[in-house]
Amino acid sequence: MIPLVFPTEKFRWVPISKIDQEDDTYAFGDPWRQSPPLLQSIRAWSVLHPVVLKPVRSKYQIISGRKRIRTAARQGINIRKVPAWLVPAHWPVTDAIRFWLSENRTDRELSIPEKSRVVRRLLDLKVPPSSIVDDYFPLMDLQPSEALVEALAGVVSVPAPLLRYLAEKDCPLRRYADFVGLDEDSVSFLQKLTEGLSPTLNDLDKIVTELLELSRKEDVPPSIIAESLKLEEGLAPPIQDAPAVLSSLMARLRERRYPELVRRLKKKKDLSRGLDLPSGTAVSWDPSLEQPGIDIRLHIQTPEQLKRAADKIGSDQNRQIIEQLLSDE
Amino acid sequence: MQSLFPVxxxxxxxxxxxxxxxxxxxxxxxxxxxxxxxxxxTPDERLRALGVPPNKTVxxxxxxxxxxxxxxxxxTDHYVCCGLQTLDPSENCSMACSYCFLQSYLTNRYTVVQMDYPALTEEVRQVVSARPDRLFRFCTGELSDSLSLDPITRFSRHIVPFFSALPNALLELKTKTSRIENLRGLSHGGRTVVSWSLNPPAIIQREENGCAPLPERLAAARDAASAGYKTAFHFDPLIHYTGCxxxxxxxxxDLFATVPVESIAWISLGTLRITPFMREQIPRVFPKAxxxxxxxxxxxxxxxxxLRPIRHGLYSHMLSEIRRKxxxxxxxxxxxxxxxATWKKFFDPAPTTPDELDLMFKDALLKKFPDLK
Structure with a gap:
């Protein structure tokens, strides 16, 4: 890794009005990250730690300190100028990104969406993946693998409301890709779902995967599938029994996604209810239906018990039902 | 026509x-x-140094x-395998079938091609000479398509004549291309089977990217049969969908109208199977799949x-249709x-072990093609 030299020459008090807050060249931080103590501190003491700015035309780009500037600029906080280190206009963007990474990793671990924004920007700047791995990955605590460059670049394609949920749930990198390809209406539905039911990452992943698979199978947007299954039903607050709502929603989705499996399992369950078996007998079958047949399990202790059980299991009624169960294989 | 692969x-x-x-x-x-x-x-080290992304065009x-x-x-222990031997002169495929197991099987992203043809045939010779009682089947289409690179490698010109002289082995060249130019005029001795994987045109168009269309495959099979080659067909994977x-x-x-039945050494049936990794990967890599x-x-x-009943439905349909047509x-x-259990449902006698199936294979081949004795 090439050593980074911070090229600042000047310290200034810069008017907030001269700072271009809309410029997103270095906007890698998660926008949802809140810091109430920062607001209190700025209210009480103003901005103490200098921000880092770069002059671009008649304004200043923010390299570091975006949150401090945003907070200072909030209504009701009477701050007009912030302390700033100014870097030369010619300082390369790629070096400034490395600086941003060094600056931000000191007090916290960067989230996957933040790392993703950095990688996406570097790729836009035509930085080769091998250089991203060598020069930037160590600053993001990532393993040196070019496959990760591709995976990270894809993360920011996940719609923003889900991105926040996934980051907060510590979603592993490889699973972000499961959430790409949703239309706007589906995202809005999923946002309601996450806010109302707070599903686990696994449950959310299952719902999204099945929605997308059904959408591809039926050649319609995922939101149409969600609508046709009336998945939004029960998501209106206040939700009394979130686990029950979630489980009913997933059952509807599963029935649509696996109609044959669900039908056959239900048939087996219904048929097996008619079996008249000795008490303590357990009946089960492979839920994937891959293993043909049914399991009838009974604990026998004496020869008399065996005879009674065999007679009962082999009754005409049971035989008929078992034959029906097997003929459905 | 299929274009030649990119390099x-x-x-x-x-x-x-x-x-x-x-x-x-x-x-x-x-x-x-x-x-x-x-x-x-290593190739990976050098590609990294060169800044060349490793993919199958390398x-x-x-x-x-x-x-x-x-x-x-x-x-595997759970399934009755046909006992095929694989010979891999290359690894990775220039075509891109959405369901291909190579996506989760190969560790190299680039394509590997073996250049020392005599060393490959020597390996085969050692295997077959150790078991003169067996009729070996070797296939070069496991980690690659047998003929997709052949216009350049010309491997078929080396391997086909080699097999013609082996008394107890058959070579299977398995392909989804129509690239049989190099096979013409070779001395094959009836010991090379050229095989094609087949699927309905809609599946070929959506799932078998870069492969020859069905009519081209069948025309190539007809030409191979005319040149005296045995042919074979793989309905594998059979894909289930409404109307399949x-x-x-x-x-x-189309198959029986184009290719003489007398040339067909075997037809295999296998329904779709993918790894859980592929299930995650396929929608990302092949959004239309x-x-x-x-x-x-x-x-x-x-x-x-x-599901087993769906698989059985497909097998039952294919078997009755093959018999009828x-x-x-x-x-x-x-x-x-x-x-x-599945074998037993459709075949009598049904093999229960790979060795039994291997023997059934041998008997069937020797019965239909006495020249193999």
């Missing part, structure tokens, strides 16, 4: 540099950057270090398959990667 970079193993087969590549691609790898240097020409003859990787039964019937109509959208359950080997003429059909 963006050639990596040449120092140990293979002097082999005459390397010239096939350097002559065919004079403007493609070629890098010679020194001893101990070809690594190397010399075999042995171990290229193997048991078919599909062989009638679509597969039409493919069988629909193979993951059907109901799939995990089988004994950890792979995802259709071949008009009772002898066509050996086998199932790929199915369990003994």
């Amino acid at each position: 963006t970079h050639i990596l040449l193993d120092e140990s293979a540099r002097e082999l005459p087969t390397v010239r096939h590549w350097t002559d065919a691609f004079p403007h493609v950057p070629t890098t010679v790898l020194g001893e101990g240097e 070809f690594f020409l190397t010399r075999s270090k042995g171990g290229l003859v193997k048991q078919c990787p599909g062989r 039964h009638s679509d597969y019937s039409r493919v069988l109509d 629909k193979v993951t959208t059907e109901e799939l359950v995990r089988g004994y080997d950890g792979k995802l398959r259709y 071949s008009k009772g003429k002898d066509v050996f059909v086998y199932l790929c990667m199915e369990d003994a």
Whole structure:
């Protein structure tokens, strides 16, 4: 890794009005990250730690300190100028990104969406993946693998409301890709779902995967599938029994996604209810239906018990039902 | 017509540099950057240094270090395997089928091509000479398509005549291309089977990217049969969807109308199976693919398959249609990667072990093709 030299020459008090807050060249931080103590501190003491700015035309780009500037600029906080280190206009963007990474990793671990924004920007700047791995990955605590460059670049394609949920749930990198390809209406539905039911990452992943698979199978947007299954039903607050709502929603989705499996399992369950078996007998079958047949399990202790059980299991009624169960294989 | 495969970079193993087969590549691609790898240097290291992304348009020409003859990787304890031997002169495929197991099987992203043809045939010779009682079947289409690179490698010109002289082995060249030009005029001795994987046109168009359309495959099969080659067909994977039964019937109509039944050494049937990793990967890599959208359950080997009743429905349909359309003429059909219970449902006698199936295969082939004795 090439050593980074911070090229600042000047310290200034810069008017907030001269700072271009809309410029997103270095906007890698998660926008949802809140810091109430920062607001209190700025209210009480103003901005103490200098921000880092770069002059671009008649304004200043923010390299570091975006949150401090945003907070200072909030209504009701009477701050007009912030302390700033100014870097030369010619300082390369790629070096400034490395600086941003060094600056931000000191007090916290960067989230996957933040790392993703950095990688996406570097790729836009035509930085080769091998250089991203060598020069930037160590600053993001990532393993040196070019496959990760591709995976990270894809993360920011996940719609923003889900991105926040996934980051907060510590979603592993490889699973972000499961959430790409949703239309706007589906995202809005999923946002309601996450806010109302707070599903686990696994449950959310299952719902999204099945929605997308059904959408591809039926050649319609995922939101149409969600609508046709009336998945939004029960998501209106206040939700009394979130686990029950979630489980009913997933059952509807599963029935649509696996109609044959669900039908056959239900048939087996219904048929097996008619079996008249000795008490303590357990009946089960492979839920994937891959293993043909049914399991009838009974604990026998004496020869008399065996005879009674065999007679009962082999009754005409049971035989008929078992034959029906097997003929459905 | 299929276009020839793209080549963006050639990596040449120092140990293979002097082999005459390397010239096939350097002559065919004079403007493609070629890098010679020194001893101990790996393709990945060099590609990284060159800033070349490793993908299958990068070809690594190397010399075999042995171990290229193997048991078919599909062989597991749970399924009745046909006992095929694989021979891998290349690894990775220039085409891109959405359901292809190579996506989760190969560790190299570039394409590896073995340049030392005599070393490959020597490996085969050693295997077959150890068991003169067996009729071996070797297939070069396991880790690659047998003929997709053949216009450049011309491997068929070496391997087909070699097999013609082996008393107890057959060569299977399995392909989804129509590239049989090099097979013409070769002395094959009836010991090479050229086989095609078949699917309905809609599946070929959506799932088998870069492969020859069905009519081209069948026309190539007809031409191969005219040149005296035995042919074979793989309905593998059979893909389930609404209307699939009638679509597969039409493919069988086309097959039996185009290719003489007398040339058909076997037809295999196998329904779709993918790993859980592929199930995640396929929608990302092939957004139009629909193979993951059907109901799939995990089988004994950890792979995802259709529900048993759906698989049985497909097999039952295909078997009755093959029998009907071949008009009772002898066509050996086998199932790929199915369990003994499924075999028993459709075949009598049914093999229960790979050895039994291997023997059934041998008997059927010798009965239909006495020239193999």
